[in-house]
Amino acid sequence: MTKLAPLSSVADIDQVAHPPRQELNSYAEFLTGFPLKGEKLYATLFDRHAERIQTQKAKYAVANLEKILNATFEVSGVSGFDRMSLRDLSKRTGMSMGAIYSCIRKKEDIALMVADVVRLSSDLTRRHAMQAESVWSQIEQSIRFHLYASTLLQPWYFFLFFETRSLPEQQQSESKQIELDAIESFKVQIEAGIASGEFHSVDAAMLANTIVVLLEDWYLKPWKTQLLARSPAEQEQRIDNYYQSITKLVSKLLAV
């Protein structure tokens, strides 16, 4: 897998799995450290899906992957992945069919790449939260990181949720497992806090599930809470509002 013009990427998730131990307290801070963004995100896709991609030079592949995926989110966000034809995609990206088919082997490859990125992002979320010291700050950091990642990658998370059924069976159960893992993770943390007397006794499974569906709601229905925040300051504000809403709800239920 030698690259002529190797861009920095996240081919191996473990490369970024152990960043310096730190608490995240703002979206801006998150953006500086998160590897799956901008050019690097597509370079990662190029590395991880090298066997599917005909295009050899990273320069072209990265630029075209970015065009293809952005166009996919724009078109399929309105009417779904199945209704998006590759001719739509060709028009929207300004690329020819040939150019598109040098970046992907089949239409389904696009969905596979999205699923891969969301899975990578979920891994990073889990790994980040594990660094926190107290049980409560593990919960806090999980929520924060998830909100941040799913804001930055909102179209990716959204796409995977709605188009999972377009994926092969194995990928389907994998992305279902991501959700179950997230619930289980919160449940374990809550139960640990209850066991140590730090939290009031509650239905841990229900609360864990509630947190996860609220996190899902954030990227599935941004029109409900995020509206048209476009300045970075405004966006920071909206995320923090939602973060505070969730954590207040949770902490009220867990207060001893």
Next chain:
Amino acid sequence: MTKLAPLSSVADIDQVAHPPRQELNSYAEFLTGFPLKGEKLYATLFDRHAERIQTQKAKYAVANLEKILNATFEVSGVSGFDRMSLRDLSKRTGMSMGAIYSCIRKKEDIALMVADVVRLSSDLTRRHAMQAESVWSQIEQSIRFHLYASTLLQPWYFFLFFETRSLPEQQQSESKQIELDAIESFKVQIEAGIASGEFHSVDAAMLANTIVVLLEDWYLKPWKTQLLARSPAEQEQRIDNYYQSITKLVSKLLAV
């Protein structure tokens, strides 16, 4: 709109809008009074979509609509509405293309009928809750009725959520509005309880939203909470468990 063999139906929602004032406390009880079930459900569709349906005799139309919609849920539940071909549908229902196209004018009509039923069901939910006397029992009855209706009509609710994008724009915003109305309704009830001193002061919008996404979770991911409950008693149990989980969570947050 004269019918040769008129079955009982819910062509006009107001016909069933004012049943005797009563609290619902079990799924079994709900089932006895809810009009959108069994043969009546399809008779309602037949009445309300008469102009689309070529088939004239209710006997045939009702039987075929039932076959078509059940097959639609089975097939599109796996791979989505767009991927379900009418040849799939023909095989699954045992009907010919011609027979199918005497019940619908276009494939999209199937989705329109589903959207219509869910909207009817949501209307009934809202109307039922309005009958409750206290603010708290309005909230309780809203949750109960919604859980009951979305259990009975799970495939319909599920389908509308995932296939809204296959609908014309107007229907899309209508089904988005259903959710917003539900949130607003809970919000108003919570705020009323806070104003009267009945409830502790909380973020009413957030709590209302939380309730609604938890209700959505019930029919979107039945595998998480409903598993394979097949006996009526077991099902009653599972619904009640989830109902108790939601109301406990809510009442803890609202306790003065």
Next chain:
DNA sequence: AAATAAATCGAGCGTTCGTTCTATTTATGT
């Protein structure tokens, strides 16, 4: 039992889909 109406059948229509393929253009290396 004959006559009429309704429902069903399924081959076939035109279209559009995902995908392929070759000619051409553009970039790279010497």
Next chain:
DNA sequence: ACATAAATAGAACGAACGCTCGATTTATTT
């Protein structure tokens, strides 16, 4: 400047799609 390799263009292909329609079967009426 030339040679070579890579990337792009877009016409063309077969398959599958939604949908139609005349022929046929089934049900109802007289």
